[in-house]
Amino acid sequence: MDGKGWNTWGEGVAFGLENGMAVIPYALLKYYRKLNLTGSESMLLIHLLSFRQVEGIDFPSLEELQAVTGRSIPVIAGELQKLMKEGFISIDGADDELRDIHYERYNFSGLYAKLGTYLAEVSREKAQEKPGQAGREPGARAVAHHSGTPIPDGGGNGRLAVPGDKEAEGGRSLFSIFEKEFGRPLSPMECESISGWVDEDRYPEELILLALKESVFAGKVHFRYIDRILLEWARNRVKNAQDVKAYSQKFRGGGR
Template sequence: MDGKGWTNWAEGVAFGLENGMAVIPYALLKHYRKLGLSGSEAMLLIHLLSFRQVEGIEFPSMEELQQVTGRSISVIAGELQKLMKEGFISIDGDNDELRDIHYERYNFSGLYSKLGSYLAEAAKQSAQGQDKGAFAPDLRAAAHHSGAAAPDGGYGRPAAPGAGVEAEESRSLFSIFEKEFGRPLSPMECENISGWVDQDRYPEELILLALKESVFAGKLHFRYIDRILLEWARNRVKNAQDVKNYSQKFRNGGR
């Protein structure tokens, strides 16, 4: 490389530095596969960290994430769902009372906890005389310390029947909700849908019926849908026929 080439190289480096640098845990780059992450999921975490550190954006929109990753919003939503479900990230909410604004931010304490547990297990096994060059600690042990679910379903247990089906159901629900809302869903909204499926165990049919009710009522927002689902759960409404019977009973004044 001649003098001009070195000058151009230096200018390029300087330009890059002026645009900011993100500090990424080397353990994430080196061991993400051992934590059960795909390359695209690890890269999504890196983008989230970079948005916070370089641009000061603690809760990037789905469109911003789509722009930097080049992937569809539905794929990004599915990856965020997995990261939140497995405890790598969470979402914190707070209120700015002076400006009367509610804002959200990603919390990475789960990621750091998992990395710390993995490295601790690595050091422990290394100290016990394992081959350092081919060392690969058991993910189940790291998952046990950090609360992560191992690839087989977690903590040495077989994967729950239908776990993959639930993930597919959530992704299809994302698409249907986005179509009805006429816009991409926010990460918090995706988390709401995931919670209905994974935690509350609402059938997909019931969630779609609640969405339909909110559309007919002209109240298309998540709080209203959540109230419908909660009301149905209290009254043991579990399927379309139950919804029909409950609605008829409600119209008849509870008789």
């Protein structure tokens, strides 16, 4: 390589180093599949860690994540939903009284706890293994490796789905519908709200979409108003479209 080539290479290395370096747990790279994470979900975690360490951004927007991953916002939102639901990450909120602002940040303690638990299991099994058993990962006998291995669908029903399962993937359409009605990408907190309605409150998707529709008709398209609608319906045992119609007719002309 001539001197010019070395200069170009050296300048490239220098430029890369000046842009910063992120510290990524090697255990995440090595064992993410053992934690039932896909490659894209693991890469999303790596990007979140990198945003904090290199960019100083504790709560990157969906648009910022889209720019570095090249994936669609609904897909990213769905992956964040799964990571939060399964306890890999959480969102902490705090108030800055001096600047009078509220801010959020991703908390990775769940990820580190899961990695630590798995590594402890690996260490324990290695200490107990007999001759001829070396190299076996925890739970290896229970895992069948083939192209149709089921993966968690990220929904609240605990069902497993294989890639391409349209019924399992249908739940993510909620994010797309909300983004279309709001006319903008959803924030991670808004995605978490939708996830909470489905996974914690157990509202049927039909009911969530009806509440969204009612908020649009009322000209109050924001999550707090939709949440109030769902709470009111839950108190009055409104569970489906027929119940909504009957409830609306009963209280027609009344204020909310």
